[in-house]
Amino acid sequence: MSTSTSPRFPTATHSRELADRLWNAAAAGDEHTATDVVLRALDEGLDPESVLLDVIAKVQVRVGEEWAANRISVAQEHAATAINERAVTALSLHPTARRAPCRGPITVACVDGEWHALPARMLAEVLRLRGWQVDYLGAQVPAPHLISHLHTTKADAVALSASIPTRLPTAHAAITACQAIGVPVLVGGAAFGPDGRYAQLLGAQAWAPDARAAADRLAEAPLPRPRTDHQQLDDLPHLADQEYTLVARSSASLVRTVLLALPDAFPAMHGYDDVARERTAQDLAHIVEFLAAALYLDDEDLFTRFITWTARILQARNVAAQSLPPALNLFAHELKDFPRASRILRRGIEALTTDHTTAGTPV
Template sequence: MADSGITDAARADFDACLADADEDAAIELAVGLVASGVSAEDVLLRLVAPAQVRVGERWESGEWTVAQEHAATHVSRQTVDGVASAARGTARSPAGAGSAGRVLVACSDGEWHVLPSHILTEVLRLRGFDVRSLGGSVSPQGILSEVHQNGPDVVALSCTLPWNLPLAHRQIESCRWAGVPVITGGKGFGPAGTWAYTLGADLYAADARDAADALLRRWPPVLRGVSSVQADAVDAYAALVRQRPGLLAHMAPALRDVCPGMHGAPGVEHEEGTGFLGRLLDSLAAAVYVDDERVFTRHLAFVRTYLSARSGDSRCLLAMADVLADRLNGSPRALDKLSAGRRFLVEGEDASHRPG
């Protein structure tokens, strides 16, 4: 890939701006790169986006607090706006796009990680598309209303958290009923967009550049996705949703008993109680919905890393799996995914105790 003109020094300086929550300096650096001849698209995708990934890694590792992560994310969003403003009016519309290419950008229902969709919106605009962005956590009804009122040629759907997959499916189905193709993006859709295609999406793109390239290669896009979600998986998912309040009530005292150190531990307070347990249940339910244990095991891997970085006891995850197993005897699909999660945790525990 050709050199973008963004140096390691510029990346380090931008990281420092995010660490200091220095909005003015971050925008000045990024806009200065555009003024020096670096394409706005490269600044968005090779400076801002990778820096934001590192922000998430610093939070996950315990290096940063939630407040620091939120402050840095705000700076990133303002920087995207600054770069877009600096580049506005300079991009040429590629053949096949322009005013004829209308894209509706939205986050999946329940998804509040807005920055990826924000970057996508601006990259598509730089390529000449007419883009309308709805922001975070858009309901299926909201998308359907926008489709009917504004007639986009394609809907671009972003999802970062896999437990939102069942909600994303409703959005994709709403678009399909309206005859509008859906292009998806974000790690919530799984490796190479595996779960996006399970839900019936027409296309998956690894990042904003891939999305723009894919749309320009074949414009207008066509409906070709077919959902492979099974009816009995939907039923099993619905049963878990109905059981959720009772399961949480059953798990909460067990969590206090087996992991008393979690409560009040620095850095984990926002993941306590129903938040911590609820995400375990939501990821299990999503794994049942798309019939893929990796939705659950990937979440377990994240939580294990998260707790370990904060001196939490990740063995509580095994205890929670055992508590859940006692209450899910009537759901073979849920037990299957739960068993896969337990095997994953046991293998991780065994590996951590192996010498050398």
């Protein structure tokens, strides 16, 4: 192991080389080689935070990109993610990554229903490297359990992670619950939008685009303490129309109705086997989930980003994305008495029509 008293920061070229080696190991399902890449880098004196964020995190981004492009399967994506998680564990146990806490307690958790835990785990490790006393609670933490934990630990702040926008209503409830007991909240993850717009809407004290920025923000100054008498959930007046609640509660019946009607609106579906029909039902369920999230946030762009992304995912798998506009039309017919839902669905149809990467998708 290197005897250097201060870590070396890898050059961009060296980081890319390490990331390529780690990717090759993760893609091959080779856990031993993957952890060896990380441990050798640390033994050579490379900065643990840089290895974590500029190597392991970059490889995890590539895992997602390769899955989206249909170059790896869901099983391969899960296996590669698991190997990256083990690489993070190996890094955290290395002598160069062990730091005595010199800052206050921070709780890091994923919101209830969010099972993409690796981003939160990476944040927890970065904070530990920077001297915070970290309680990492992992994936899918129900708000009551989180609050019970905060009562016990007296954390200075909570860092909540969410990757999927459909988890934002649950995230809002968790943010509000934390603030009700006086604990400030920093949020992060793709769910909150590329610019953190939903973090502000849902009343979080701070937002960060990545783990490094989150750690920097927490080091700048303490997060402002929330008012414990403020009812945050009342700050979304558009929810008074009950469209979000009614759509969310009727999700299963909406999916059944549209699935039954879709073959007449999209004749190619008559040739689907049971597996294809099951996948179509799953896609319809996702559409309703994202529609509900868009209603909760009163944000059409959330839905249009999702529906055009879905079209590209289907196209990469040689599945007919042309089934999406008929499906949205059927949902719009079922929800014709819901003005906001109808408007969002129309915007989704328009987005699919103008998206040149999907407009020509073959049936």
